[in-house]
Amino acid sequence: MSSITEVAKLAGVSIAxxxxxxxxADYPVSAPxxxxxxxxxxxxxxxxxxxxxxxxxxxxxxxxxxVHDITDPYFAEVVRGVEDAAATxxxxxxxxxxxxxxxREREYVRLLRSMRVAAVIFAGSxxxxxxxxxxxxxxxDGMREFGAAVVHLSPHALxxxxxxxxxxxxxxAMVRAxxxxxxxxxxxxxxxxxxxxxxxxxxxxxxxLTDAGLEADERLVVHTPFDREGGxxxxxxxxxxxxxxTAIACANDLLALGALARLAELGVRVPDDVSVxxxxxxxxxxxxxxxxxxxxxxxxxxxxxxxxxxxxxLAGRPLPGEVLPAEVVLRQSTAAPAALPAATRGTP
Amino acid sequence: MSSITEVAKLAGVSIAxxxxxxxxADYPVSAPxxxxxxxxxxxxxxxxxxxxxxxxxxxxxxxxxxVHDITDPYFAEVVRGVEDAAATxxxxxxxxxxxxxxxREREYVRLLRSMRVAAVIFAGSxxxxxxxxxxxxxxxDGMREFGAAVVHLSPHALxxxxxxxxxxxxxxAMVRAxxxxxxxxxxxxxxxxxxxxxxxxxxxxxxxLTDAGLEADERLVVHTPFDREGGxxxxxxxxxxxxxxTAIACANDLLALGALARLAELGVRVPDDVSVxxxxxxxxxxxxxxxxxxxxxxxxxxxxxxxxxxxxxLAGRPLPGEVLPAEVVLRQSTAAPAALPAATRGTP
DNA sequence: CTGAAAGCGCTTACAG
DNA sequence: CTGAAAGCGCTTACAG
Numbered sequence: 001m002s003s004i005t006e007v008a009k010l011a012g013v014s015i016a017x018x019x020x021x022x023x024x025a026d027y028p029v030s031a032p033x034x035x036x037x038x039x040x041x042x043x044x045x046x047x048x049x050x051x052x053x054x055x056x057x058x059x060x061x062x063x064x065x066x067v068h069d070i071t072d073p074y075f076a077e078v079v080r081g082v083e084d085a086a087a088t089x090x091x092x093x094x095x096x097x098x099x100x101x102x103x104r105e106r107e108y109v110r111l112l113r114s115m116r117v118a119a120v121i122f123a124g125s126x127x128x129x130x131x132x133x134x135x136x137x138x139x140x141d142g143m144r145e146f147g148a149a150v151v152h153l154s155p156h157a158l159x160x161x162x163x164x165x166x167x168x169x170x171x172x173a174m175v176r177a178x179x180x181x182x183x184x185x186x187x188x189x190x191x192x193x194x195x196x197x198x199x200x201x202x203x204x205x206x207x208x209l210t211d212a213g214l215e216a217d218e219r220l221v222v223h224t225p226f227d228r229e230g231g232x233x234x235x236x237x238x239x240x241x242x243x244x245x246t247a248i249a250c251a252n253d254l255l256a257l258g259a260l261a262r263l264a265e266l267g268v269r270v271p272d273d274v275s276v277x278x279x280x281x282x283x284x285x286x287x288x289x290x291x292x293x294x295x296x297x298x299x300x301x302x303x304x305x306x307x308x309x310x311x312x313x314l315a316g317r318p319l320p321g322e323v324l325p326a327e328v329v330l331r332q333s334t335a336a337p338a339a340l341p342a343a344t345r346g347t348p
Numbered sequence: 349m350s351s352i353t354e355v356a357k358l359a360g361v362s363i364a365x366x367x368x369x370x371x372x373a374d375y376p377v378s379a380p381x382x383x384x385x386x387x388x389x390x391x392x393x394x395x396x397x398x399x400x401x402x403x404x405x406x407x408x409x410x411x412x413x414x415v416h417d418i419t420d421p422y423f424a425e426v427v428r429g430v431e432d433a434a435a436t437x438x439x440x441x442x443x444x445x446x447x448x449x450x451x452r453e454r455e456y457v458r459l460l461r462s463m464r465v466a467a468v469i470f471a472g473s474x475x476x477x478x479x480x481x482x483x484x485x486x487x488x489d490g491m492r493e494f495g496a497a498v499v500h501l502s503p504h505a506l507x508x509x510x511x512x513x514x515x516x517x518x519x520x521a522m523v524r525a526x527x528x529x530x531x532x533x534x535x536x537x538x539x540x541x542x543x544x545x546x547x548x549x550x551x552x553x554x555x556x557l558t559d560a561g562l563e564a565d566e567r568l569v570v571h572t573p574f575d576r577e578g579g580x581x582x583x584x585x586x587x588x589x590x591x592x593x594t595a596i597a598c599a600n601d602l603l604a605l606g607a608l609a610r611l612a613e614l615g616v617r618v619p620d621d622v623s624v625x626x627x628x629x630x631x632x633x634x635x636x637x638x639x640x641x642x643x644x645x646x647x648x649x650x651x652x653x654x655x656x657x658x659x660x661x662l663a664g665r666p667l668p669g670e671v672l673p674a675e676v677v678l679r680q681s682t683a684a685p686a687a688l689p690a691a692t693r694g695t696p
Numbered sequence: 697c698t699g700a701a702a703g704c705g706c707t708t709a710c711a712g
Numbered sequence: 713c714t715g716a717a718a719g720c721g722c723t724t725a726c727a728g
Contacts, residue, residue, distance in 0.1 A: 001490065003706085014715040015707095016708080030713060049464065051704090052705035052707090054399045054720095055722085056707050056720055057720085060399060064440075069428070073424075076418050076419040076424045079418055079443065087456075093443060094442050094443075097428060108435075283576075284605075284632045287609050289612055289637035364698075364700080367721095367723060368698095399720090399722090402722090403705065403706085405723080
C-alpha cells in the first residue's frame with residue numbers, strides 16, 4: 001500500500017506539496033505540479049491513510065449511530081437515512097445496537113470516543129436511568145470538547161433533540177381519527193414507562209382523547225416492552241382486565257403487529273370486532289393482513305436530517321431544532337365499531 | 349482528552365511503560381508500577397486513541413460489512429450477528445448499504461481501505477459483473493496484502509464463501525415438502541438472474557423437483573428483483589402466462605411477502621387456492637396472515653460465524669469453510685392443493 | 697523490569 | 713508557489 005511519500009517521490013515534489021494536492025487542501029499549487037501529483041497517485045493506486053489524517057485532525061470522517069437494535073425496522077430505516085447522507089460526504093457509519101442496555105451503551109460510546117469519530121447520533125430514545133444519563137452526559141461533554149458533533153433523534157434526559165418527530169401530535173391525530181370512526185373506548189398499548197419517547201406518545205394519546213371529547217380511563221392504558229411480545233401481552237392484559245374497548249392504538253408498529261397476531265390467535269376479528277392502529281409505518285405495516293393503519297413517520301428523512309445536522313455542527317453553524325411531521329395512514333385494520341348504530345358512525 | 353503522555357507523567361513512569369500497561373501488552377511490568385499506571389489512567393479518564401494505535405499497527409479494530417440494504421431484514425439480522433460477536437472482541441462494525449450498485453460498492457471498499465479496517469465481510473451475494481468483480485478482486489488483494497481479513501457470506505465470483513448457508517439444499521427441501529403435500533405444479537419466483545445466490549436457489553428448485561420425481565417446466569420459473577415488488581410482479585407474470593400451478597415457492601421471503609399481498613388483492617385465497625412458501629425466515633414471516641411457510645436460515649448465526657472467521661483469519665489460523673443448515677418451517681401459507689382428491693393428499 | 701528513541705503516514709505553520 | 717521540519721499519540725525494537 002503506497003504512502004504519500006512514494007507519491008511525492010514519483011511526482012518529484014515534497015510530501016507537503018503532494019499532501020496539498022491529494023487532500024484537496026485550500027492552498028495554491030501550480031497546475032502542472034498538481035497534475036504530476038495526481039498522475040503519480042493514480043499510477044500507484046494511492047489510497048490515503050485515514051488514520052494518519054485522523055490522528056492529525058483528532059477526528060475521522062465516521063459517524064456512530066446508537067440504536068436499540070438494528071433488526072428493528074424503525075432503526076434500520078433511520079440508519080439507512082444516515083448512511084445515504086453520510087456517503088455523499090465521504091463519511092462511514094458505525095452501527096451500535098445497544099439493546100438499551102446501559103453497559104452496552106457505555107461500552108459503545110467508549111469505543112466511539114477511542115476512534116475519535118466525528119459524530120455520534122443517538123437514534124434511540126433516552127432511558128430514564130439517572131446513573132446512565134450522568135455518565136452519558138460526561139461522555140457527550142468529552143466528545144464535544146474535542147470537536148465531535150452529538151445529535152439526538154428523539155427525546156432524552158440531556159435536553160431537546162436536534163431533530164425529531166412529532167410523537168405527541170402523531171398519536172393524538174390517530175386517536176382523533178379513531179374517534180372520528182366512532183370509537184369511544186380506545187385502549188392504548190403505551191410501551192415501557194422508562195422511555196422518554198413512550199412518554200411523549202402517551203401524552204399524545206391523552207391529548208387526542210381530550211381533543212375528541214373522550215374521557216380518559218387509566219385501565220385502558222397498558223405498559224409493556226416495545227416489541228411484538230409486548231403487543232401480544234398487552235392484548236392479554238386488556239382482555240384479562242375485563243374493561244370494554246373497541247379500538248387499540250399502539251405506541252409503535254411492533255406492538256400493533258404483536259397485537260394483531262395475538263388477536264388472530266384468539267379468533268378476534270380485526271377490524272370487525274376491534275380496530276388496531278400502530279405508529280411509525282415500518283415497511284411491513286402495509287403487508288400484514290389486514291394491512292395496518294398507522295402513523296407515518298419519515299424515518300429515512302429523520303436519519304438524513306440527523307446527518308445534515310452533524311455536518312452543520314461540524315462546520316460550527318448548528319441548524320435550529322426541527323420536528324418532522326407525522327401523518328395518519330388509514331388501512332384495513334381500522335373501521336367503525338360494529339356495535340355502533342349506523343347513524344352515528346363517522347360523527348365524532 | 350488526556351493522552352498516554354499525561355498518564356505516564358502522573359504515574360511517574362515512561363510512556364513506554366504506560367503503554368505496556370494500558371494496551372495490555374504481553375510484556376513484563378512490575379505489579380506496583382502497573383497499579384500506579386492504572387490508577388493514573390483512571391483519574392484522568394484516559395481513553396486510548398485508536399487512530400494512533402491503528403496508525404502504528406496499520407489496522408483498526410473495525411469490521412466493515414457490505415450489505416445490499418440494511419433495511420432488508422435479511423441483512424439487518426446478519427449485521428446484528430456480526431455486531432454481537434464483534435462487540436465481544438472490542439470491534440466496531442461499519443455498515444455499507446451498496447444497493448448492489450457497483451459504484452457504491454467500489455466507493456465503500458475504497459473508504460474502508462482508507463480506514464485500514466481489520467476486516468471486510470461481504471454479506472450480500474456476488475453480482476455477475478465482470479468489470480466490478482475484477483476491480484473488487486484488486487481491492488480484496490490489496491486489503492489482504494496489508495493484513496486485513498476478507499470474508500464472504502454467500503456465493504460470489506472470487507471463490508468459495510468462507511461461511512454460507514445451504515441455499516440449494518434448503519430450497520430443494522421446501523420443494524420436496526410442497527410435493528409431499530400433493531403439489532405437482534410448483535412455480536418458482538427465482539429472483540434476479542445476475543446474482544449468484546439466486547442461481548444456487550434456482551438450482552435447489554430443480555434439484556427438489558428431481559428428488560420429488562416432478563418434471564421441470566421452465567414457464568413456471570419467473571425472474572424478478574429480490575423484493576416485494578418483484579413478488580407481486582412474479583404473481584402477475586405467472587397468471588398472465590396462463591400456465592397452471594398450485595404452489596409458488598419463492599427464492600426469498602420478501603418475494604413471498606409481495607406475492608402474498610398481490611394474491612390477496614386479486615382475491616386468490618392462500619393456501620386454499622394456492623400455496624406460497626418463502627426462504628430466509630425473516631422475523632415478519634411468522635406475523636403475516638396467513639403466516640408464511642418458509643425455510644429458516646440461521647442469519648444471526650451466519651453473522652456471528654462470519655466474525656469468528658475474521659478473528660481466525662487475523663490470527664493466521666483460518667477456519668475451514670462452513671455451510672450452515674437450512675430448515676423447512678411449515679406454517680399457514682401452505683396446504684394440500686384443493687383440486688386434489690383427498691385420498692392422494694400427503695403422498696408424494 | 698524500565699526507558700530513550702525511532703517511526704507509523706499524514707498536515708500545517710513557518711521560511712523562503 | 714514550494715519545501716524542511718515539527719508533531720498528532722501511540723508501539724516496539726533496542727539498550728540497559
